[in-house]
Amino acid sequence: MAVLVAGSWGTALANVLADNGHEVRLWTRSAEQAEAINSRHRNERFLGDAPLNPAVRATVSIREALEGAAMALVAAPTSAVRDVAAKMRPHLDAGTLVIHAAKGFEEETLKPMTAVLAEELPHVDPGTIGVLTGPSHAEEVIVRCPTTVVVAARRIEAAETAQDLLGNGYFRVYTNPDVIGAEIAGALKNVIALAAGLSDGLGFGDNAKAALITRGLAEIARIGKAMGANPLTFAGLAGVGDLVVTCTSRHSRNYRCGYAVGRGKALGDVLAEMGMVVEGVRTTRAAVRLAQLHNVDMPIARQLYSVLFEGKTPRAAVEDLMGRVQTHELEEIARTSSEKWLR
Secondary structure (H helix, E strand, C coil): CEEECCCHHHHHHHHHHHHCCCCEEEECCCHHHHHHHHHHCCCHHHHCCCCCCCCEEEECCHHHHHCCCCEEEECCCHHHHHHHHHHHHHHCCCCCEEEECCCCECCCCCCEHHHHHHHHCCCCCHHHCEEEECCCCHHHHCCCCCEEEEEECCCHHHHHHHHHHHCCCCEEEEEECCHHHHHHHHHHHHHHHHHHHHHHHCCCCHHHHHHHHHHHHHHHHHHHHHCCCCHHHHHCHHHHHHHHHHHHCCCCHHHHHHHHHHCCCCHHHHHHHHCCCCHHHHHHHHHHHHHHHHCCCCHHHHHHHHHHHCCCCHHHHHHHHHCCCCCCHHHHHHHHCCHHHHC
């Protein structure tokens, strides 16, 4: 099995595969990181002192990582997926199962990661390129806390193969054919988590955060329907499950970033201090563009964009959200659902 790259999530997933008895090659650009993983069985930069299964072997050679691999699991930041896929192309067998675990859109093109991988790996059947998503923090998976995720692929047999490879006593995997729905949910929940953190940073209570989560889910479902997703996906692990955990957990980088901004810190300073990718920042820009493209109302995403990139104060954004024209909740739910999927 090949896992690319050796960040927190990639390392945790590599450990799951190793616990299942697979030989795992974990690709990293850093020779120093590879040596530390192989000699001390730790990825201290991302996962502290958590021990790794010795069957996880790190390498700086992408050719070595992919040679003979039954599955290539791409767990790179969304901004790096195209570059990683291009490096994979000369060494990847056409029959290798490709699953990504990134949560976001390519900012320049607004494409989901399965589309990016399909473009860069033209010899691989795009129907077998899948996504792993759901409520899952690497910090908990690495210590084997019970975790449940979903793998989506258009060819359901590809998702079932990944399910068999990854599933075990602490890591339960469901399958879903709704790839675009799973990718939209996984990406946009980070936007709502930024807003939830911002709300807590302002000192607002549970009422406000519950409203953000609920109305945020409505925004995700609206854009999902416009982009052809199955609305039922947003009621599952990829949707409400991942949304809740990312909006409430101390492990969530997006929540922590939003919290710091709500406390008055500048976004650039927060990102520099965190030193890790906060996917929701890029995804906020993508969400606003997607909403315009599909003529979908996403007020939370739009107000967050104004705070992050246009200098609007968080309190002014909240006042504008609360002052919007009031409407009927059930009518909105009816517009978001689709008889096509409910039959």
